[in-house]
Amino acid sequence: MAFIDGIKRQLRSVIEWENPDPDLLLAQWTENGDEIKNASKLIVGPGQGCIFVYQGQVKAIIEDQCMINLETDNVPFWTMIKKFMQFFESEHKAGIYFFRKTKILDQKWGTTSPIKYQDPKYHFPVALKAYGNYSYQIADPGDFFVNIVGSHNQMRIDDFRNILSARIINPISDYLAECQHSFADIDANRDEIARGIAIKLAIVFRKLGFSISDFRIEGTDFDEDTLRRINRIADLTAEAQAAQAVGLDYAKVQQLDALREAARNEGGGAGLGMGMGAGIGLGQGMAQALGATTSPAGADSNQTVAKLTELKQLFEAQLITEAEYAAKKQQILAKF
Incomplete structure (x- = not known):
């Protein structure tokens, strides 16, 4: 069967890449030197090119669509092939390859x-x-x-x-x-x-x-x-913008958060003591954050209004709890 296939290949007279697989960029037409010598016509279709390789080296390339009569037409591509094939022997390797030119x-x-x-x-x-x-x-x-x-x-x-x-x-x-x-x-x-x-x-x-x-x-x-790093940056940025919106320094907000978290830690006797101490610190921290000072008698009532407004902004920004808001509000009003 292989012998018959070899004979059929040698009898092919047209070098052509017919109905190429759409997934192929390049395909070998033959590596049979006798088949190349016996060909009578070369057809290079639209979007195709052809390469002649002899002994592992590219010797000639044609990139233009054409149909060449190999027995009569004087084309540089085929002239080069004939030059090498003139001394072709069976142990030499010669091949024709077609390639896809289209994008x-x-x-x-x-x-x-x-x-x-x-x-x-x-x-x-x-x-x-x-x-x-x-x-x-x-x-x-x-x-x-x-x-x-x-x-x-x-x-x-x-x-x-x-x-x-x-x-x-x-x-x-x-x-x-x-x-x-x-x-x-x-x-x-x-x-x-x-x-x-x-x-x-x-x-x-x-x-x-x-x-x-x-x-x-x-x-x-x-x-x-x-x-994870990106989300952390986004969270910190949002917190800093919220603090800025109510006129606070972000570092002070972080201090308030830390104090409030410590005040909530009241598990056990030691925890209770820590919670009480943190609660005192929380009140002091809030006073510092709000800029609370002991006002002399007869201070301008506008200062009290400003503190109450700032306190409300802290509560609405969820930076203090409702209980903390109520306690501090009462403290400010008591000094009015």
Whole structure:
């Protein structure tokens, strides 16, 4: 059966990539030197190119759609082939390969592992995950064959996707280190980041014979440790803004929170003593936070109104409890 198949291949007279698999980037037409010598016609279809390889080296490439009569037409591509095949012997290796010239559109990419870099604003390690899409095409068939195909007889679109996924981490890491975007700025600057990464990827893949285009970042995410740090920053920022809204220094608010928490710790005899002491400290801390002082007789009633207003803002901001609000209000009114 193998002998019959070999005879059939040698009888083929047309070199052509007919009905190519849509998932193929490159496919070998033959490695049979006699089949190449006996061919009478070469057809390169739309969006195709053809490579002639002799003894492992690319000797001729044609990228234009054409139909060549190999017996009469004087075409440089075939002239080069005939030059080598004139002295062809069976132990020599000669091959014809067809490749896809058209752009491969809307390919998905995603980081296989988190990209780690130092946040330039908050100075903590960030681990970023990202995904998106891109398009590409074979730009230099010779470099593509030498650097990617090698001894393989075909190359599939999935094969290239794996190559890109393995090589995308370093360009993204390098760009994020250069652009100095904090984690909070990533999504707002995705287009800018994508353009910067695309430039770095273009340099890497041009050496492999490919051109990258339409590179986009569709979404980003962070690992659990980074999210925990981000949420902590968000909580602290919200608390600081709430304190500012009622005219308090954030450090004073933290002191009040610590005193109130200690006052609630009243479990057991020792705990009771701690709770009482913390309660006294709480009253003192509130007085300091509100700027309470012993007013001389006949003080302006506007000062009392201001303190009551500030006290109410603390209560509405949920920085003190209802009981604390009532006790302190009574204390202010008693001094009026």
